[in-house]
Amino acid sequence: MDITVNILLTIATAATPLLIAAIGELVVERSGVLNLGVEGMMIMGAVAGFGVAFLTGSPWLGLLASVVAGAMFSLLFAVMTLSLATNQVATGLSLTLLGLGLSGMLGTSFVGQPGGRLPYLYIPGLSDIPVVGKLLFGQDPVFYLSIALVIAVSWFLFRTRTGLTLRSIGDNHASAHALGIPVIRYRYLAVMFGGACAGLAGGHLSLVYTPQWVENMAAGRGWIALALVVFASWRPLRVLAGAYIFGAVWIGQLHLQASGGISVPTQLLSALPYLATVVVLVLISRNKRLTLTNTPAALGQSFVPDR
């Protein structure tokens, strides 16, 4: 029984950064903006989180710093693509490259330093219940935050008027503009929310998952998060399912290997998130209705108000 609990806990840790970054990017894309800079914002969050935790001694301040750093870094993207109407794909890619380089430079003095770790939640009594105690009441704080985020985003997008407005902007910014909706302002806020989430995911990496700073430690998780959004066809609960499926497949195969069981080609499994995304893309593009209802129609298009 213990081993099952441990496996589930490991899956949760592996899935959490993917989930947080993906749920943020989902909101961004729902507003019609494609920000490929997730990896860059994530790594900035990781270095800021580690740095502040290391310098102040407080992992909580570190976590806050990672959120702020992610949001501030995404602001750069927002100014470029929304105010100056640059190409979103190119700007997003350069945001990732810039983030990787800048974080390496900022983090030079943190290399080889053990940092602070966020404490696990512990509620006397509840956390000690066998099996469910640890799973429900004994995880790291960011895990609970990630679940809360999914619920909040889902409610916001589909149950509030502002969420409806945001989705309408993502589908047709020209009409939204004609109705008097401040398209650019909405998008600024959406992009910054996405940046904050990516930053938080980075903070999870450097403060919970592997409490340390090393260059390029996000190791492609930002790209998996981007793939997850498409895999989930822009639905929050499917992002949750997708993140945990990817986490479970990865952890499951590690256990298969360690137990000396059937060996699956691990190269294939590393490529699985991307393969799954391609399959999902093929499936949804075959179904016209599905494509129309979920894909933000204005995704990736620059918006320049003509008056």
Added chain:
Amino acid sequence: MKKLLFALMTTAAAVGFAATAEAQEKLKACWVYVGPIGDFGYSYQHDQGRLEVEKELGDKVETAYLENVAEGPDAERAFERFAREGCKIIFGTSFGFMDAELKVAGKFPDVKFEHATGFKTAENMGIYNARFYEGRYVMGQIAAKMSKKGVAGYIVSFPIPEVVMGINAFMLGAQSVNPDFKLKIVWVNSWFDPGKEADAAKALFDQGADIITQHTDSTAALQVAEERGLLGFGQSSDMIKFAPKAQLTSNTDNWGPYYVERVKAVLDGTWKSDDVWLGIKDKAVLLSPFTNMPDDVKAMAEAAEKKIADGWNPFTGPIAKQDGSEFLKDGEVADDKTLLGMNFYIKGIDDKLPQ
């Protein structure tokens, strides 16, 4: 006006000339790294070697480096740039730079080239490598002594000879203490992904290992061991700060002495293309202080380290391959070529080597 311009130009030329003349007095030594120097692993250790050259040779040298240079044909630009910038000796520190470096070496016969872990040489290109497997043998012995369950977990990147050699050496060390020792191996298909390494460590511990070692670069696996109150080994760098209660020792790369020696040779004009494979004896492979173990285990580890430093090779027969067929006869020592092409497990490893 024209005169003024001319005067300016000649001054600029003179200043420029003075600058190059001054630069020529110092020998320029250059390094090309595959990863960031901030990886606290492989490239970090090479850079520590570069810093040692600066420290040791002081005013006589100036150094430069390029990090994050992709392996393959693209690396050619990095080497060519250094050669044109006046580097007199260039160290390429990754296997995949081999052909690119060789090509550039052909174009610049006056520049000395050094390539780590490869096998192609030229008149002006030497190769160097380190016998990390020697350290791994000692680690295997320690693991067999310290493990309560007799099971170690081993996190690995890719099934190349360097890695397979390490697994076999570790197992040989362990078997010399406990013939029934078990090894659980997990491939993560990456040299560097702290998250994946941590996941793999957790899986190995959950599956019954109580000691962890890795042939990947980050401190993540050791941190998991620390968190769970279990034991493990460091890799490339001394990682004791990350796991003060878990690290037994660390198999560290120490390139400094070799770099100092080779740069000195260029200064003296005695540099020749060479082919060296350095080990514990040459202090190119260093085991960081033995910690978190009782004195008798420490004494055993020190004895093994000394035996290897005195010239004994862990790959000395009798050793059987995994399928039971003979690999080395009693007393036979594996030659370097066999080791560098190793693509099989030794007997007692219960895992299938991915091909």
